[in-house]
Amino acid sequence: MPQPVDSARSIVRDAKRIAVLTGAGVSAESGIPTFRSNGGFWQNQRFEDLATPQGFARDPKFVWQWYEERRRNIAETKPNAGHHALVALENRAEQFTLVTQNVDGLHDLAGSKNLIKLHGDIWTLRCTKCNKEKVDRTELADLPPYCDCGGMLRPGVVWFGEMLPEGAIEKASAVVVSADVLIVAGTSAQVYPAAALIPLALRSRAAVIEVNPEETDFSSDVTFGLRGPSATILPQLL
Ligand code: APR
Numbered sequence: 001m002p003q004p005v006d007s008a009r010s011i012v013r014d015a016k017r018i019a020v021l022t023g024a025g026v027s028a029e030s031g032i033p034t035f036r037s038n039g040g041f042w043q044n045q046r047f048e049d050l051a052t053p054q055g056f057a058r059d060p061k062f063v064w065q066w067y068e069e070r071r072r073n074i075a076e077t078k079p080n081a082g083h084h085a086l087v088a089l090e091n092r093a094e095q096f097t098l099v100t101q102n103v104d105g106l107h108d109l110a111g112s113k114n115l116i117k118l119h120g121d122i123w124t125l126r127c128t129k130c131n132k133e134k135v136d137r138t139e140l141a142d143l144p145p146y147c148d149c150g151g152m153l154r155p156g157v158v159w160f161g162e163m164l165p166e167g168a169i170e171k172a173s174a175v176v177v178s179a180d181v182l183i184v185a186g187t188s189a190q191v192y193p194a195a196a197l198i199p200l201a202l203r204s205r206a207a208v209i210e211v212n213p214e215e216t217d218f219s220s221d222v223t224f225g226l227r228g229p230s231a232t233i234l235p236q237l238l
Helices: 004-014 053-058 059-074 080-091 106-110 167-175 194-203 228-234
Strands: 017-022 097-101 115-117 119-127 133-135 153-157 183-185 206-213 223-225
Touching: 004 133, 004 183, 004 206, 004 223, 004 228, 017 080, 017 167, 017 194, 053 059, 059 119, 059 153, 080 097, 080 106, 080 228, 097 167, 115 167, 167 194, 183 194, 183 228, 194 206
Parallel strands: 017 097, 017 183, 097 115, 183 206, 206 223
Antiparallel strands: 119 133, 119 153
């Protein structure tokens, strides 16, 4: 009796168009805590204090202290075997798009090319006055940082209640609708509109492969539910 991962591997092997949706779980084995599991960043910090425009307006220095602490933590980490497996898959597939909710930049570091970042990038700073964006990986000494124009800089990430980057979810939806397979790895599938890509795939023609040590709302609907850590399972799909 073939194991689900063997069947999933043959689906991936035969797929011409591969779409992938990743969440914080794929960076867990690089040492970056996820948001909603125990000990995650959010456990000891309240959402409304940190990842909302209101929280930032109320206390920009406090919010920047938390983001800069994350930037410093992430700077010490590196991509894991799961990130590298997705790069190998991209290099082999006829069509491949990686849609990520992650802002840590580890997919870029691993070498992923065709990437849609739904929630922005923690290494990007955006001016709240002139809207200019720049990538800055340096340690930000003075918080909050300011733009040359005098405006205050904010993290280039999407906060709760904010719009996603222009066209991102539309592009990701088009990719999912035409995919032969959607691999969903490391996400609790609780934050929309990113999570809506999963039922969209289930209503379309894609086989959906979920990689997660825990169940999610969609686990009973997916084609293959591979229960385990992505750094182990994703390489097995190659
Ligand atoms: N491999 C695969 N999945 C894992 C691993 C692992 N080693 N470890 C944990 N997970 C799973 C957890 O079971 C959980 O389902 O990763 C998921 C992480 O879920 P969340 O912490 O909710 O992260 P995510 O789904 O990415 O959150 C979505 O919410 O906070 C906002 O903007 C933030 O992008 C984030 C969004």
